[in-house]
Amino acid sequence: QVQLQESGPGLVKPSQTLSLTCTVSGGSISSGSYYWSWIRQPAGKGLEWIGRIYTSGSTNYNPSLKSRVTISVDTSKNQFSLKLSSVTAADTAVYYCARDLGSGWYFFDYWGQGTLVTVSS
Amino acid sequence: EIVMTQSPATLSVSPGERATLSCRASQSVSSNLAWYQQKPGQAPRLLIYGASTRATGIPARFSGSGSGTEFTLTISSLQSEDFAVYYCQQYNNWPPLYTFGQGTKLEIK
Numbered sequence: 001q002v003q004l005q006e007s008g009p010g011l012v013k014p015s016q017t018l019s020l021t022c023t024v025s026g027g028s029i030s031s032g033s034y035y036w037s038w039i040r041q042p043a044g045k046g047l048e049w050i051g052r053i054y055t056s057g058s059t060n061y062n063p064s065l066k067s068r069v070t071i072s073v074d075t076s077k078n079q080f081s082l083k084l085s086s087v088t089a090a091d092t093a094v095y096y097c098a099r100d101l102g103s104g105w106y107f108f109d110y111w112g113q114g115t116l117v118t119v120s121s
Numbered sequence: 122e123i124v125m126t127q128s129p130a131t132l133s134v135s136p137g138e139r140a141t142l143s144c145r146a147s148q149s150v151s152s153n154l155a156w157y158q159q160k161p162g163q164a165p166r167l168l169i170y171g172a173s174t175r176a177t178g179i180p181a182r183f184s185g186s187g188s189g190t191e192f193t194l195t196i197s198s199l200q201s202e203d204f205a206v207y208y209c210q211q212y213n214n215w216p217p218l219y220t221f222g223q224g225t226k227l228e229i230k
Contacts, residue, residue, distance in 0.1 A: 111164035
């Protein structure tokens with residue numbers, strides 16, 4: 001059973017860079033044909049896809065965030081990471097990492113529990 | 122960008138009754154649509170993908186239908202554990218982009 005766990009600072013100052021890591025257990029991040037994504041959810045609001053990385057390392061980002069987002073993978077640690085630069089209060093949200101179904105089905109079947117990141121001075 | 126619109130925003134239904142939730146896409150997404158259930162403090166759970174295929178372990182009382190721009194999630198006989206927020210999600214091939222609806226809150230009547 002694949003499990004995902006987000007980790008990182010819960011508080012980030014405005015204009016700084018938010019950095020989160022997702023650790024994958026129960027399977028290798030580099031096996032299979034899966035995309036690994038970051039998704040966020042402001043309190044009481046809906047879900048927003050941030051971006052994804054393939055096992056090969058190729059990435060795709062939400063155009064609305066593309067200029068500020070970097071997603072990377074460390075296969076030796078079975079982790080992938082998110083960096084979001086120049087954060088503002090609008091970036092305060094619960095951040096989830098997730099994996100898609102694979103086999104060309106781009107829907108998320110495994111999710112982390114989520115981690116709350118607050119942007120505040 | 123394809124916009125997903127869910128209706129109603131809130132749906133009040135009694136346990137044991139049927140619930141019907143709607144999701145509309147601003148342009149055709151074929152069958153590239155999923156439904157998720159989210160309970161407070163939890164991550165979303167995949168219920169339906171490909172518009173009508175139940176995900177692993179999802180009870181048969183959940184069913185999805187539709188294609189193109191109009192989609193429906195039906196819960197045939199509501200159980201207490203079904204009261205939650207439901208989101209639809211589409212995937213666009215190019216540029217790659219996943220978008221979610223704003224959610225429907227299913228509450229006990």
